[in-house]
Every structure is written in structure tokens, then in C-alpha cells.
Amino acid sequence: EDQVTQSPEALRLQEGESSSLNCSYTVSGLRGLFWYRQDPGKGPEFLFTLYSAGEEKEKERLKATLTKKESFLHITAPKPEDSATYLCAVQAGGSYIPTFGRGTSLIVHP
Amino acid sequence: KAGVTQTPRYLIKTRGQQVTLSCSPISGHRSVSWYQQTPGQGLQFLFEYFSETQRNKGNFPGRFSGRQFSNSRSEMNVSTLELGDSALYLCASSAGIQGGEQYFGPGTRLTVT
Numbered sequence: 001e002d003q004v005t006q007s008p009e010a011l012r013l014q015e016g017e018s019s020s021l022n023c024s025y026t027v028s029g030l031r032g033l034f035w036y037r038q039d040p041g042k043g044p045e046f047l048f049t050l051y052s053a054g055e056e057k058e059k060e061r062l063k064a065t066l067t068k069k070e071s072f073l074h075i076t077a078p079k080p081e082d083s084a085t086y087l088c089a090v091q092a093g094g095s096y097i098p099t100f101g102r103g104t105s106l107i108v109h110p
Numbered sequence: 111k112a113g114v115t116q117t118p119r120y121l122i123k124t125r126g127q128q129v130t131l132s133c134s135p136i137s138g139h140r141s142v143s144w145y146q147q148t149p150g151q152g153l154q155f156l157f158e159y160f161s162e163t164q165r166n167k168g169n170f171p172g173r174f175s176g177r178q179f180s181n182s183r184s185e186m187n188v189s190t191l192e193l194g195d196s197a198l199y200l201c202a203s204s205a206g207i208q209g210g211e212q213y214f215g216p217g218t219r220l221t222v223t
Binding site for chain 2: 032036041044045096097101102
């Protein structure tokens, strides 16, 4: 069974304090790994897709990287508006449906 | 392009009633998925439709059903509501035939009393 584990469950940072969120996965035949941001009471917002080990994607203060077993979402000099839950999802094998992790709740204090 | 829209945004129902939620995907997207999100369980997959056919189904009881119309709009129905059905119901659309990144709507917040 495909498994996706995100850590930590919650993270508190001071504004400007860089850190990384982790998404580890156990799947057969990775077809894509996705990162989403979700604000309270709203639907997840698509951020990145990574397809193969070594791939990196960047958007503003966010940078996603991928290895054969895990992905990291690096947040550089975060701001309070980066506070949200970050979800990781993996699509693998013959499935059309991604498996979601439980998410990391990030709070950035001013 | 307009994003995924869901109606209604909020709903309060009584145990035993039934409810129908609606989703309009991004124009051109033929795959529509439904998820239930609760604080305790996270995002749980309900079902996925592609070109009016249910391709995948999650592990939910038969009280949960859905359909997709020829214009890709989708509805999901929950019959005989239970307190535990209170959740945020999310619809997501995707462009690819084989899945890929999904674009979510704002969700319908269902409260069952």
C-alpha cells in the first residue's frame, strides 16, 4: 500500500527563520509528487509537481526538491503570510489518484 | 480561466436527511475527484469521474454516491446523513487523462446536527 508521511506535524518559525518540511513516501513506480498549500477553511492550492529524483522547483520563498524516498519543501526567510498547512501527495503505479499526507501546519510569527 | 467552483459553500442538515453537492471543474478538465476532509482523518478520497464514468472509488459506504454530466460538472450525494459526515467536502479537477496535479475548489462545509 502506498504511504506518504509528512513531518513535522506542526512547525512554528520566527519571520526570517528558514526551515524545511519533509514528505517521505513508500510507493512503487512514482509518477509524480505534488505540493499544495491550504489556508484554513479553503481548498488546497497547487504549488509544485516533481517527477524524478534530483528535480527542483522554486516559487518565491519556496523550493521543492525530490529524492528517491522523500521530498523537501524549503522555506527561505518566511513571512507571516506563509502560514498555512502544506500538503504533499504522491501519484504512483497505475493509479489516477494521488495519496495525500496529513500535512504540516506552519505558523510564522512576526 | 475560472477556477473550480462548488455550491453551496455552507450547509446545515439534520441526521437522516440527504444532501447534494455540486462542482464545476475548470473548463477543459475532464477528471473530477471528490474528497472529504476532517481534522482527525485529513483528506480522504471519495471517488473520481472521467468523461461521465466513475474510474475510482474510495473506501466509503454506499450512502456516498456521485455522478458526472456531459459538461464535466459533477454532483455528489450523501443519503441518510450521520453526525460523522460533518466535514469539508472538496472537489478537484485535473486536465490529464492519467491524473496529475489537481486544482481544488473552495469546498462545501457540511454540518450535520
